Amino acid sequence: MDFNLSDDIQAIADTVRRYANEKLLPKYQHWDKSGEFPHDMYKDMGQMGFFSSLAGSQYGGSELGALAHGVITYEVARGDFNAAYPVLLCGGLSLLLENLAPDHIKDEWIPQVLAAEKLLxxxxxxxxxxxxxxxxxxxxxxxxxxxxxxxxxxxxxxxxxxxxxxxxxxxxxxxxxxxxxxxxxxxxxxxxxxxxxxxxxxxxxxxxxxxxxxxxxxxxxxxxxxGRGFPEAMKLFDIARVLLTLMCVGAAEISIEETGNYIKERKAFGKPIGKFQGVQFPLVEAHSHVELIKLYCYRTLWLRDQGLSHTKEASICKAMGQRFCIDAIYTCMQLHGHYGYTSDFPFEQRLRDTIGIEFADGTSQVQKMVVARELFGREVLAY
Ligand SMILES: Cc1cc2nc3c(=O)[nH]c(=O)nc-3n(C[C@H](O)[C@H](O)[C@H](O)COP(=O)(O)OP(=O)(O)OC[C@H]3O[C@@H](n4cnc5c(N)ncnc54)[C@H](O)[C@@H]3O)c2cc1C
Missing domain, CATH: 2.40.110.10 (Butyryl-CoA Dehydrogenase, subunit A, domain 2)
Incomplete structure (x- = not known):
């Protein structure tokens, strides 16, 4: 079992990490406050190939695959959770078009979607x-x-x-x-x-x-x-549940890193609060949960890249992962004391943003229904 990313995927992950740190993270709160769609950032991401991993080369795709797309989604979300939404939609919906659309729609639209000239x-x-x-x-x-x-x-x-x-x-x-x-x-x-x-x-x-x-x-x-819209589209769309979870993982992981720095600076009772185990341990637990979910998401995308079934795994990612990530961000907010509750810090926004993922592409109850069906068979379905 090799847990290393391939050289190609690692290279794009490094590029996205740099872009996220330099361009996305500093403006994450700005876009929330202004409520504007960040057109320039969206164009940059398209032109840098952030939407292209799932698409065929005849449409301008890189064909790096689902794991690569997940890594990009997660890296973007570390900088700006919302900027990862176009990565998810442009990549995922191009894949739907590639599989289901007639040639004239594929030829006209997919290259433009990948280049951030059109949005779906x-x-x-x-x-x-x-x-x-x-x-x-x-x-x-x-x-x-x-x-x-x-x-x-x-x-x-x-x-x-x-x-x-x-x-x-x-x-x-x-x-x-x-x-x-x-x-x-x-x-x-x-x-x-x-x-x-x-x-x-x-x-x-x-x-x-x-x-x-x-x-x-x-x-x-x-x-x-x-008449086959559901089975045909949904089969391709298990991946969306993993990508949504990886968006939450990115937001949680950057929050944990920021909090790791804060607890070394902030003092109480004459020493940095990071010296207290009551401060360290919740952060260690948050990190452990988020790391476990990230690995499970990557494994699920790897299954997809191997052409193996991953419906159950995708729903486990979303049902469990999003909850762990919200808890992790809440912990980070709490460890920042009263500052964490202000909009000067990004934690309240990350909470508001990640909570939305509870519903997108099916609530946790619906994900658990899918897992139950895959584990125990269709006879446990209530309908
Ligand atoms: C941020 C965000 C982005 C979204 N993006 C899109 C999008 O791009 N395109 C799109 O089409 N939709 C989108 N949605 C909608 C999303 O898919 C739905 O909100 C979701 O499927 C739940 O449907 P509902 O809101 O109508 O809840 P309902 O179906 O009314 O459910 C209400 C509650 O009952 C629970 N429930 C229902 N049935 C059962 C059951 N059998 N067993 C147990 N519990 C049950 C649900 O889990 C939920 O808690 C988005 C939603 C959000 C919040």
């Missing part, structure tokens, strides 16, 4: 359905050479910046997940509108709702097989 979003959740994703009611009807899409989507990450959305809609009514198909919908289509949410975190990248009122798209914008 993913529309599954609706006002009336989240965990029960098959309960969606957005519909797509074929009229001549066009699909007509009608419905509302809720809680879509980066929807305000997206140039196109991958949208799940029912093509066959009252048929559960088997009647759901996936569509490619440019956001300049007539009948499309969107509006932002006022979230507790993710202020710079934002979430929001998307409305499709009789939006017409060409027949060829169906992605994959009609």
């Amino acid at each position: 979003g993913f529309c599954l959740t609706e006002p009336g359905s989240g965990s029960d994703a098959a309960g969606l009611i957005t519909r797509a009807e074929l009229e001549g050479d066009e699909w007509v899409i009608t419905g509302e989507k809720a809680s879509i990450s980066m929807v305000m910046e997206a140039d196109a959305l991958l949208v799940f809609a029912k093509t066959k009514q009252d048929d559960g997940s088997t009647g759901v198909s996936l569509f490619f919908v440019p956001t300049d289509s007539e009948g499309f509108s969107r509006s932002p949410y006022d979230d507790m975190g993710h202020k710079a990248i934002k979430r929001g709702s998307a409305s499709f009122q009789g939006v017409r798209i060409p027949k060829e914008n169906l992605l994959g097989t009609q």
